[in-house]
Amino acid sequence: MAAASGWLGRSIERVEDAALLTGRGRYIDDLGVLPGTLHAAILRSSHAHANIRAIETKAAAAAPGVAAVITGAEVSALSSPLVPVLRAPLEGWPIAVGRVRYVGEPIAVVVAADRYLAEDALDLIDVDYDPLPALVDPLAALEPGAPTLHDKLGSNVASDRSFRYGDPEAAFAAAPHRIAVDIRYPRNSCTPIETFGLVADYDAGEDAYDILANFMGPFSLHAVMARALKIPGNRLRLRTPPDAGGSFGVKQGLVPTMVLMAIAARVAGRPVKWIEDRLEHLVGSVSATNRVTRLAAAVDDDGRVRALDWDQVEDVGAHLRAPEPATLYRMHGNLTGAYDIRNVTVRNRVVLTNKTPSGLNRGFGGPQVYYALERLMQRIAGELRLDPLDVIRRNLIPADAFPYRTASGGLLDSGDYGRAIEKAIDEGGLAQLLAWRESARAEGRVCGVGLTAVVEPSVSNMGYIATVLTPEERRRAGPKNGAQATATIALDPGGAVTVHIASAPQGQGHRTVVAQIVADALGLTPADIRVIGELDTARDAWSIASGNYSSRFAPAVAGTVHLAALRLRARLAHSAAGKLNVPAEEIEFVGGKVRARGNPDNAMPFARLAASDHWSPGEASDGDHVLRETVFWTPPQLAAPNDADEINAQLCHAFIFDFCGVEIDRDTGAVRIDKYVTMHDCGRVLHPGMVAGQITGGLAHAIGAALYEEYAYAPDGAFLAGTFADYLLPTATEVPAPLILHTESPSPFTPLGAKGVGEGNCMSTPVCIANAVADALGAATLDLPLTPTKICTLISSREGAAP
Amino acid sequence: MPRLSADARHRVAFVLNGRAVEGQAEPRMLLTDFLRHVLGMTGTHVGCEHGVCGACTVEIDGVPARACLMLAVQADGAILRTVEGLAPEPGRLSLLQQAFRRHHALQCGFCTPGILMSLDNYLRDNPDPREDDVRIFLTGHLCRCTGYVPIVAAALDAAARLREMKETQT
Structure with a gap:
């Protein structure tokens, strides 16, 4: 050290x-390109679900400056589908081949002398659609007789796995209370201000591709791309520019477009540059998953949780793109959060609907899991008339238990959760905040306080995604592990x-x-x-x-x-x-x-x-x-999932305890965050300024997710958030300065004792705000985003009810 | 306004960061594309092309404006400043730029040029702003990395140092 x-x-x-x-700065669109480089524009589907009878491209191909028009026909002739994590009959092409499955799916690519000319030519392409019924609700997609997106699959369920750890049936039978929450976690995205961009080139003499892109990894996807392009890995040279304008996971989603533009460069015989525009990014790039969760707990009278029963229905959109369904399995070792709960049962279903395919996004599975788990902890307190803080304290993993193996196989490296909480309460002024709530309520104001405790995992085990496979399937595929x-x-x-x-x-x-x-x-x-x-x-x-x-x-x-x-x-x-x-x-x-x-x-x-x-x-x-x-x-702690489906999905586990106070405007339904306290134990802090930046930046994303942002769809699959005037990001007046506190439990598993800190508030903050709003309104069921419309409906139903 | 032919390219000339520049543009070419790809001034960034994110903000005749909502030909004859014109000389930063660096008011830096252009202009007219005023002013910009808190701190710090500098000069 x-x-x-x-x-x-x-x-x-x-x-x-x-x-x-x-x-x-030297971002992708600031770099020079080879003379003769062409510029691409993409024609995207206006239908959520339709067969394509015909695509007429002759007029576009003859338009000024146009070098080539590429459709599914060329792409399917020159490449293979992107291989999914699961062995399932799903054809994951980077462009529609005979059928569109979401609004925004690429149908044709025009490459021309400049972007203006390429977009001109898009207008000349005529697509003959044969519309099909669209599926937006993941539960509707599960129903027998629902229309299917991928006919060879026979249903819309790409995976259905059940897991059992400890003795959950006995724990539920013995516990005096069964308390449950039903959650619909919405779709959103961290939308970096720089969009996707790439330059692709093809060398016919060596059958080799060169792609410069603001891609962020994981570079396991290099293998997926090389396989799709039908070349060995040493013939796919992938480069990144010196600077990139944010990613937050999202730029993993460049993979299909990298393959698509590599083929466009091959067809055109010239380098092809593509810079995504904002409208394309919102409608067609990638999204976090939406998820329907029913989570039940077996609870003692004093709030001690003896078992959890998870039922998660994960909506990955129209295609299951690698590394998905990783969002669902990243948290598999951490389904018990910061709590010592030995009995867990899980059912995980992965469902296809007519939405943009999902991928990495800051928090990656954490927001979905902790929203359910921490809403549940608050509900347990509410139903048993206990102090929510006591319910958290009573269930914490004790400080002398580290390293702690969770029921589902996670290995929590270090921590003293109780001490971190007491320090946060003291230095963050929880007592004063509760006093503020009481005096504000006495004045008739609508105020609430929310609490949440989460474990923030970091450093992915490259083998965790294999937990979606059965032990037999894993044995056939060979072990995957490490990082x-x-x-x-x-x-x-x-x-x-x-x-x-x-x-x-x-x-x-x-x-x-x-x-x-x-x-x-x-x-x-x-x-x-x-x-x-x-x-x-x-x-x-x-x-x-x-x-x-x-x-x-x-x-x-x-x-x-x-x-x-x-x-x-x-x-x-x-x-x-x-x-x-x-x-x-x-x-x-x-x-x-x-x-x-x-x-x-x-x-x-x-x-x-x-x-x-x-x-x-x-x-x-x-x-x-x-x-x-x-x-x-590579850390030895990241082993492959074992035959009992136990998996240590992540190497490090930081701890976060947040609390906040909110006030709701009774007339407008606006939620104002009066105070936000966030306690972090991320091990050794390497650069305090950057750690504060990660925490505050994550908080801002989470405030957006909690209150404003949703990739919303109409029942027919039309996309409703296609501009930054529809998809509302928080601005400087919506993000308060948080009080950031630290304790340090260095990780024994990393060379410097540091743990990840970049995603924690995207996991803790949405549910912390929701718990505060639920406290303010006395609401039991609450789904994000907590828009003024939703809040006003809750207020009127509350005030309409008998006292 | 001169009458321009949609099919032809036209000479566009203006003063950029104190120097006369010119180039050819079709009438439909956006000012952002002209700055970046005709003049090679890539410091002005494009984040949304519909006027919401503010990354492309430049100063035109003394007023901050979205370069993505303007055509290049509309800037003909104007006086423009972009982020490349903020530093006093190569290797040195302006007080505002220094404050951004000190407060970690940028991470990826993609939205930063637009925010710097807006704040540089704002602090000239508002040398002693309150924090709330800075926050309200900044709502015209989207930043996805910082959560805005360090940007507000940097702006207030820069304002204080600019006032100090003015006092010592007078």
């Missing part, structure tokens, strides 16, 4: 910022240090933290270190877990950088030992110098040592040429 006086742990200014603040992270540190002939990471940063400031870590290890300053964040699969070290998701940077990537720096330092120390005539153990790296401990005059400049094996490798002791260090690191 770095010394207390080191760079790590300090909120230094980011190395990224000077360029971004002066308009010199390979990688870092490379190179020394150049001038002795300067360059670090390469494969985390595909999208604005979080990875390069700054990496520079801090390496500076600490080598006795340099962050300004001495150059960090390269863009990834090139043809040149760089990478693996399937590479990328920027499941909050893996601080625990996995930063930790791997630390290991690489330590290993390089050890090799350099060995080399310096010969030059300074002291044992390697006596060598220290301080202030840009390498010196003998205890004799600082026996020293040489770091740069001279670092350069020496470029210029005089013949002098190297025992022939170890210290030029470059690449480390791959």
